[in-house]
Amino acid sequence: KAGVTQTPRYLIKTRGQQVTLSCSPISGHRSVSWYQQTPGQGLQFLFEYFSETQRNKGNFPGRFSGRQFSNSRSEMNVSTLELGDSALYLCASSRFPPTDQETQYFGPGTRLLVL
């Protein structure tokens, strides 16, 4: 079974630009979550999608948005990039609702560098 895939793996942008990251979950998984990982803030939850609907949202500004398609693939968008948006963006998928032992399976991440 193929794992979670994320594209692109690496990205360099300049301040003020926008970026779109893509995530394909494990086949059969309908829940997709996004996390931002930085050395200073660690791993922070961005949002979770299920059935094309955002279920949960972390404490991030409106510049961070996402969506989910009918095939469960998800994209996240960051507009008006700032230097502080440089991070590893991780996508995770799971079945939904999760059983008590259900874990999230993470993709390899997209490393975004904002110059």
Next chain:
Amino acid sequence: AQKITQTQPGMFVQEKEAVTLDCTYDTSDPSYGLFWYKQPSSGEMIFLIYQGSYDQQNATEGRYSLNFQKARKSANLVISASQLGDSAMYFCAMREGLGTGNQFYFGTGTSLTVIP
């Protein structure tokens, strides 16, 4: 207050020895799950082990075991017979309210280095 606290930024262990990575958590929800992940330098988060709040026994998965002390709100990871490939960042995470969502709270991680 932090939901997950990992107080050991870095740990060293001799190859073939056992090591314990500490994790304490904070929640008022009676239903929760605790997870440990390994993150090598490549960046991918690898699931290691799970402990449910209602589980009576400590979880074990191969060389990994979880020392779950509910009253103390701790969920320490024990790695037995350390191998060089165990060198990585280790994250403790929690999901509250079983069945209601997939938001995970992560600790700041512990960097483990296995010495030959």
